Amino acid sequence: MADSGGGESTLTVLVALGANAAIGVMKLVAGLLTGSAAMLAEAAHSAADTATEGLLLTALRRSERRPDRRHPFGYGKERFFWSLIAAVSIFVSGGVFAIYEGVRTIIGEEGEQTLAWLAYAVLGASFVIEGISWLQAARQVRAESTAHHQSVREFLRATDDPTVKTVFFEDSAALIGLVIAFAGVGLHQLTGSGLWDGIASLLIGLLLAGVAYILGSTNKGLLIGRQADARLVYAVRDRLNARPEVEQVVDLLTMQLGTDQVLVCARLDFDDALGAADLERACVAIDADLRAEFPDLDEIFLEPVPRTDPEVRERVLRRYGPDVGSAGGSVAPNIPS
Numbered sequence: 001m002a003d004s005g006g007g008e009s010t011l012t013v014l015v016a017l018g019a020n021a022a023i024g025v026m027k028l029v030a031g032l033l034t035g036s037a038a039m040l041a042e043a044a045h046s047a048a049d050t051a052t053e054g055l056l057l058t059a060l061r062r063s064e065r066r067p068d069r070r071h072p073f074g075y076g077k078e079r080f081f082w083s084l085i086a087a088v089s090i091f092v093s094g095g096v097f098a099i100y101e102g103v104r105t106i107i108g109e110e111g112e113q114t115l116a117w118l119a120y121a122v123l124g125a126s127f128v129i130e131g132i133s134w135l136q137a138a139r140q141v142r143a144e145s146t147a148h149h150q151s152v153r154e155f156l157r158a159t160d161d162p163t164v165k166t167v168f169f170e171d172s173a174a175l176i177g178l179v180i181a182f183a184g185v186g187l188h189q190l191t192g193s194g195l196w197d198g199i200a201s202l203l204i205g206l207l208l209a210g211v212a213y214i215l216g217s218t219n220k221g222l223l224i225g226r227q228a229d230a231r232l233v234y235a236v237r238d239r240l241n242a243r244p245e246v247e248q249v250v251d252l253l254t255m256q257l258g259t260d261q262v263l264v265c266a267r268l269d270f271d272d273a274l275g276a277a278d279l280e281r282a283c284v285a286i287d288a289d290l291r292a293e294f295p296d297l298d299e300i301f302l303e304p305v306p307r308t309d310p311e312v313r314e315r316v317l318r319r320y321g322p323d324v325g326s327a328g329g330s331v332a333p334n335i336p337s
Helices: 002-034 037-063 078-107 116-147 152-158 162-191 195-224 230-242 276-293 310-320
Strands: 246-258 261-270 297-304
Touching: 002 037, 002 116, 002 162, 037 078, 037 116, 037 162, 037 195, 078 162, 078 195, 078 246, 116 152, 116 162, 152 162, 162 195, 230 246, 230 261, 230 276, 246 297, 246 310, 261 276, 276 297
Parallel strands: 261 297
Antiparallel strands: 246 261
């Protein structure tokens, strides 16, 4: 699953990279020839998107390196880091310039619009090319949301693959930005006032800032150390509780180490009748069974603890609150997502 998803994500990013590079050149030429602030803002938009795809390719490549002595849990979070930098790039390279260009046009001297037909032609061609990139991203989002038994909205909110989410959001923003730019150029031509061109540029900048904020927030959560998908947490808890050697799951901690990579730490109250050798064999068997059933589990740590230990119970209660359960501090069904 991880290999397939990685290849699909790379294809999606490469399609977006080629589309945005071609579109950016066309918009820049059209913006310089027509004098349209909205076209120049769109050129900056495409430049930011092109830089973003380059950063996402870096994220995909570096996150697939194998664990080593310095990074025993691997490099999976590289994908989150470079995706965060990509979000910053969208804001700085595209959003700030578009907002500046819009404000400059609104409060500056009235500029004359020329060759409006060229702007329309470039915007139309850009919409077609951008639409092809968006369709590839949307196809991957739909396929992965179906595979995870989620709606598209749920998948975009919960996914641990920031690359496909970034491409999907930036392509969606690009299509909306093209419509805004078309309206700005058209209203400028219709009314003769450059105010509309400036407003369009300003709206494009605000659109990019909003997308950058959404993507930045997502990657911040993943970098800090987000819990795995709640459904996976529940399933692992239930499998542990079902083991005959386990009396009770006292605590269960998970964290996303990378895309399709989850760290699991479980504190278990084992049957007191087990000897030391039996306990060791039980831990090995539990580890093997969990890995076989849940391929996303990258590292599994099992710690035998008594359920009545007051320090362990206190830590569990501090993390999950008083509703965690009354049976010795066991993990209740309301693990936060």
